[in-house]
Amino acid sequence: MTLVSALYAGIEAGGTKFNCVVGTDPFTILARERFATTTPSETLGRVKDFFLSQASEHGEFAGIGIGCFGPLDLNPGSNTYGYITATPKPHWSQTDIAGFFSSALDVPVSFDTDVNCAALGEYHCGAARGRPNFVYVTVGTGIGAGVFVDGKPLNGIAHTEFGHILVPRDPGDTFKGHCPFHTDCLSALACGPAIEARWGCKGHELPENHEAWDLQAHYLAIMCVNITLSYSPEIIILGGGVMDQAHLFPKIRRRFVELMNGYMIPDINPSDYIVPTGLQGASGEVGAMVMAVGG
């Protein structure tokens, strides 16, 4: 048993897995574990057991930060604050995530969306450091955006869902869209599974010169145009599995400049404006720990 001065827990709660970390600050991680997202009782039980075993080794927790897949109830005045609300993910609708860990670990819980949590990581020590007005987008299983205004996440009365905004479909694109709600939203047309469904193979199996990437860059450039006009950020950070295709960045920037067509172009080089994450896959983990320490 190694007692530490203050112990914090962080969870990146995703639709596929829960990434859990334990540490003394965002950069000093003592333990890390992943659990499949199956049913709430099974997954939350395993996470709880992991944290309790860590507490028995290092001492009691001082706080926990949770970045969670949604939609969520983030209204502190609501009876269901801290819940996952009506999610299409089977078993998880109306699950009290924040309350479960508050009771299980007897600690203050800081709770937000997965994208806001990852954005917070990027703000504290990633690509958005020192830039309080920015947007972080993850392009993966779905598309989600964490919007920061003056250093704080923009949640409105519920939370934003920029990945579902309606966008112009490319005239030649007859793909039916990969979203259960909308045929022509960003996620429907440009998330990872949309690439796979449209072209019949995984994105990483397509060569860099495949037409798939021009179309993908076109949609992500439309997204960057609408982000610029909606939020006027200092920087747009693109992360998530699809953005591992680094060759997409110059294509997106080029198309972005074409689509803006001289209107309200931010007074900076596109290479400094549309950028990859600074923390690679660790944005969410770092963000959850920052939430735990701060919240």
Next chain:
Amino acid sequence: MTLVSALYAGIEAGGTKFNCVVGTDPFTILARERFATTTPSETLGRVKDFFLSQASEHGEFAGIGIGCFGPLDLNPGSNTYGYITATPKPHWSQTDIAGFFSSALDVPVSFDTDVNCAALGEYHCGAARGRPNFVYVTVGTGIGAGVFVDGKPLNGIAHTEFGHILVPRDPGDTFKGHCPFHTDCLSALACGPAIEARWGCKGHELPENHEAWDLQAHYLAIMCVNITLSYSPEIIILGGGVMDQAHLFPKIRRRFVELMNGYMIPDINPSDYIVPTGLQGASGEVGAMVMAVGG
């Protein structure tokens, strides 16, 4: 000469006219005058003369609030803070509006976009009263949105230009669009002049059962969907000349619910969510006076 305890000036500076008011608070207006927007030296000179004549009658000004057409430089650290920057409006690019009135009247100037100014009026005593997270949209010569988050305008590093976001064009709509920059932005497809150019007559000349209004409601419903997903506001206020067509509201609400398709529907009645202005044509005037008193 009637001296008053404190005198304030407000300007709604639009591309067609400058509406100027003088009063002791947002509801006590002593004088009101309009001047055509011609050239900066002519228009600003006339506005200055009007204000100086009012000062000679009532006493010195304690502040001025200006809501101005853009794009603007709103960065207080910039050398061109308070300027209209690169506007397509002839003569007005690089005009120092805030500086002109600061010198002319020797008063503190509060300066923001015309839509943020009108939104502020609606927040203080219109449809957004007591609702710090809201979006005010004007649908007129162009489309502009004032976004309020926690009671403050969202400007980012420049300011937002939601009226130019790219949106899905209706498949049957072959209109070329009424925007010098984008063929498929909101303003291009749904501003007042777009209605006139598409149907060959002014909007108010079209009967309520004309197909023009179904298409218009469709585009404004797309706008409300993207506002909801981008900002998660408590209320969306629609103003401007086009919204004088009150029959549009139920059409927009119905199409909005269809397009959201059950995703993230705000937990309120659409009739309470997409609403007309509370101050009718006075939102900008009231907002400018609120800025003058507060700024």
